Amino acid sequence: MARHDEGVITVGRSRAGTVAANTAGIIFGLFMLFPVYWVLNTAFKPEAEVKSFSPTFLPQSPTLDNFRSALGEELFIPAMINGLIITAMAVAAALVVGFLAALAIARFQFYGRKAIILIVLAVQLVPFLALLIPLFLMLQRAQLTDSLPGVALVYLVLLLPYTVWTLRGFISGIPRELDEAAMIDGCTRAQVFWKIILPLTGPGLVATSVYGFIQAWNEFIIINTLNSPENQNLMAWLLYNQTERGTAWGPLMAGAIITSIPVVIFFLLIQRNIATGLTAGAVKG
Template sequence: MRIRTGRSPMDQVSPVVRLLQYVALLAYLVFLAFPLLWLLSASFSSPQDLVRLHPGLIPDRPTLENFIAAFGEQALVRSAVNSALVATTSAVVTVLVALPAAYALVRLRTWLGKPVLAWVLVSQLFPFILLVIPIFLVLRTVQLVDTRSGLVLIYVVWILPFALWMLQGYLRELPVEVEEAAAIDGASRSQILRAIVLPLMIPGLVATTLFAFITAWNEFFFALVLIKSPELQTLPLALARFVGLEGVARLGPLAAGALLATLPSLAFFSFIQRGLTGGLLAGATKG
């Protein structure tokens, strides 16, 4: 009796096609990594290396003067702490508000579901310049201008529509039969959300939290309008000070500061991606 062994689609790909796939993947990785490599090179380059006609990625005269200037002229550490506090708080509050709201829109089927989702999409079409004056007037009325709390409030309101749209997409993919079985056993809505939906939603929550954190971390326009005190300025505002009034940027200190600004995002992503991988494996096991 002959036993037939199944072959996966990857085993049927010819070596030439597989080699081309790896080459394309490597080229894509190089394309994504080049801005970070250039930033790393520029942060260690001397002014003479930066003004050369054809500068290389490896500086001829590596120097730490750019980092010394970046830390000496601007309070980057204080600004980074402000950005971390604002971005982390905004991400946590956004997810805490978006998760039950998305669950209500998906599972509690009412006539308001589709109009609310349509308004969520329409709200993303308004330009920032149209919203900044009403937002400033409202925050000034409640005395939240030039405060971290006011900035967090604006970021939550700004990020919440897209976070809500992301989470409701994840929730629609979850089998409703599991929740119905738990309801038959006597579980309440809050118990179903906490014990069943939340573990299965870990990949979606991780992706949404990462999106909210990076969006708040990199935001510049609202912080520029609302924050006036130097001790409350966020990291994008501190980096903007390396650009002169005539638009001439000091590339060395700016690159050093921008390199330091990317490290917390990379660290946050490396920390939170473990939850993403674990959530995917848990979802596959439970499914």
């Protein structure tokens, strides 16, 4: 009888703990989602409601004028195009260079291999803002300041440590026996790379590209420092969305929503491969 009572008490405690954890999770989720909701709420409000002293949690007179105003800004479309170009260049270059570096570290034995791994990790520990001025001086000497390739090159440096370290885990998870079997069957090193390693690392490339895309697309400080308004992205455009009377909150929130759309679209296009990619490199390496 005592054991039965102890079991009931244990089950009751576990249920109470589950309810408490779920409640805390829901509260935390609502807390994190509220800013997103308020951005959506403000984006559809007319100017009078936005500036009202009595906040409303739903637009009384929903309007799309804020989106028209944001899209009608002179630098909005160029900023979006600049962001897409810079992000595409940085992510593509990071995947190519990072994949080859990760392949060398994971598959080949050479002098200084462990030191390179430690250096890759150490670079992640350095605040990137501390490198901003030296990078600016280097780009200035190379005449790449105030240019899209210059910013893409800096983003490449920013993304490479994470890319190399992550892809190294994916490649290390591919059994070396597959390489040896393919070479016994007559494949060259290049054919082993194209037919075995690259296809099996595909999910890892997808998962890594998601991180790179988000980092490059949402970056603000570097491009705002290096480039003029004509060569900046949407994040910098959000800063300059000011008027002589102050901040235009409605168009600003509408612009923030439009800015997040490319990330959402990119995520939806590759979502099937994300879960596989995030777990494939976590088993070995």
